[in-house]
Amino acid sequence: MDTASQTRTISLSVNGKSFSKTVPVRLTLADFLRHELRLTGTHVGCEHGVCGACTILFDGQSARACLMLAVQANGHEITTVEGLADGDAMHPLQKALSEHHGLQCGFCTPGMLTTLVELLNDNPAPSAEDVRIAISGNLCRCTGYEGIVAATLDAAAQMRAAGGRS
Amino acid sequence: MKPPPFSYHDPATLQQAVELLGQLDNAKPLAGGQSLMPMLNMRFVLPDHVVDLNGIAELSGISASADTLDIGAMTRQRDIEFSETVAWACPILSEALTYVGHRQTRNRGTIGGSLCHLDPAAELPTIACVLDARIEVIGPNGLRTIPFAEFPAGYMMPSIEPDELVTRVSFPLWPREAGHSFVEFARRHGDFAIVSAAAMLVVDAMGVITRAAVALGGVTAVPLRMPEVEQALVGHKATDETFRAAAELCRAIEAVGDVYVPAAYRQHLAVVMARRALEQAFARIGGASAKTH
Ligand code: FES
Ligand code: FES
Numbered sequence: 001m002d003t004a005s006q007t008r009t010i011s012l013s014v015n016g017k018s019f020s021k022t023v024p025v026r027l028t029l030a031d032f033l034r035h036e037l038r039l040t041g042t043h044v045g046c047e048h049g050v051c052g053a054c055t056i057l058f059d060g061q062s063a064r065a066c067l068m069l070a071v072q073a074n075g076h077e078i079t080t081v082e083g084l085a086d087g088d089a090m091h092p093l094q095k096a097l098s099e100h101h102g103l104q105c106g107f108c109t110p111g112m113l114t115t116l117v118e119l120l121n122d123n124p125a126p127s128a129e130d131v132r133i134a135i136s137g138n139l140c141r142c143t144g145y146e147g148i149v150a151a152t153l154d155a156a157a158q159m160r161a162a163g164g165r166s
Numbered sequence: 167m168k169p170p171p172f173s174y175h176d177p178a179t180l181q182q183a184v185e186l187l188g189q190l191d192n193a194k195p196l197a198g199g200q201s202l203m204p205m206l207n208m209r210f211v212l213p214d215h216v217v218d219l220n221g222i223a224e225l226s227g228i229s230a231s232a233d234t235l236d237i238g239a240m241t242r243q244r245d246i247e248f249s250e251t252v253a254w255a256c257p258i259l260s261e262a263l264t265y266v267g268h269r270q271t272r273n274r275g276t277i278g279g280s281l282c283h284l285d286p287a288a289e290l291p292t293i294a295c296v297l298d299a300r301i302e303v304i305g306p307n308g309l310r311t312i313p314f315a316e317f318p319a320g321y322m323m324p325s326i327e328p329d330e331l332v333t334r335v336s337f338p339l340w341p342r343e344a345g346h347s348f349v350e351f352a353r354r355h356g357d358f359a360i361v362s363a364a365a366m367l368v369v370d371a372m373g374v375i376t377r378a379a380v381a382l383g384g385v386t387a388v389p390l391r392m393p394e395v396e397q398a399l400v401g402h403k404a405t406d407e408t409f410r411a412a413a414e415l416c417r418a419i420e421a422v423g424d425v426y427v428p429a430a431y432r433q434h435l436a437v438v439m440a441r442r443a444l445e446q447a448f449a450r451i452g453g454a455s456a457k458t459h
Pocket of ligand 1: 044047048050052055066067
């Protein structure tokens with residue numbers, strides 16, 4: 001194995017900011033975000049694609065950051081939970097989660113939020129069933145999911161009333 | 167770091183990828199990463215080289231002719247799920263995709279990756295099985311095509327060489343008036359199926375079945391085509407009794423058991439799911455909607 005191909009310099013955008021870093025090629029995107037960029041909002045639970053806590057938006061599409069290498073994000077745009085709020089104004093979904101008991105310990109929350117933001121972009125008027133299917137790959141051990149579903153439906157209604165927001 | 171050390175290669179063309187796989191020892195191609203990355207993180211696989219196929223644009227794409235649907239190996243599952251071409255030409259594939267993993271994994275996961283991983287409970291291999299898909303593979307000696315019947319060499323083992331890559335999956339199309347169904351039994355939405363069943367049916371104006379294909383996923387070590395069920399259907403009237411009797415033949419399958427699901431329960435489900443798939447395929451003959459959820 002030649003050591004030369006074991007690190008690489010990557011350039012990417014995270015939450016609208018550009019970064020350039022030299023990273024080991026085997027570093028996962030989740031660890032890159034947490035350890036290199038200190039964006040610890042992206043959580044890691046299982047690190048093998050089961051729990052959904054590490055979900056980020058990769059060019060706008062939800063993906064499990066523990067199942068990607070940081071080098072694969074070269075030239076791409078990442079949004080993490082830290083990038084959802086608009087300055088001090090929380091995303092309507094973030095507000096709704098806090099109002100509907102959509103979180104308790106908060107471990108699953110970043111993955112829930114990124115996944116559901118994508119859902120609401122794709123489908124501004126989801127049914128409760130659509131929401132349940134969308135978060136079928138996100139485990140929550142606290143809420144029983146009901147509050148998360150209620151919050152999503154509420155946020156969707158508010159966003160429709162406000163004329164949509166992505 | 168979770169994954170073991172390896173060297174990383176990201177060829178921009180298929181040609182470069184084939185050359186790399188031909189030259190490098192102990193190299194693994196990385197497709198959507200939804201199976202290989204967990205295996206790397208758990209260190210079940212220890213490759214010296216990872217050849218990332220995600221930069222090879224020529225490996226993605228969907229096109230349909232009058233009798234075939236062609237899908238590039240690196241086409242994302244989610245792009246297939248939402249493709250109008252697929253929904254029109256091959257609705258059973260669109261239907262099965264809604265069961266594949268979760269939104270986050272379908273955004274990355276590819277059709278070629280799923281077929282090569284060849285989990286017996288995965289949906290895409292079962293569809294490839296029922297439709298007699300042809301798998302196009304490239305290696306140092308050029309292209310070859312493998313009929314799906316010869317594709318599984320054993321449990322989670324496709325019959326391709328370490329220096330070969332799947333480039334394309336071709337699905338021969340059924341007539342527009344065929345009925346189709348994909349059903350599965352899983353504990354939660356998005357889990358691998360305990361048992362899945364896929365069925366295709368053509369029935370003539372007299373109500374007689376003229377063509378049938380039935381495949382089961384999750385029951386045995388590889389996706390299972392059921393020729394004896396198909397024989398019990400073709401030439402018979404499409405009735406509940408015919409479907410029940412044909413599905414009953416699945417009881418003879420030597421199903422696999424594991425710590426979660428005993429073999430006898432899989433065998434029971436095989437019968438039930440085969441019957442449900444046949445009934446639904448028949449009910450949809452003439453082009454009723456595919457989407458169930
Ligand atoms: S940490 Fe990525 S899915 Fe669990
Ligand atoms: S809020 Fe604790 S895991 Fe979901």
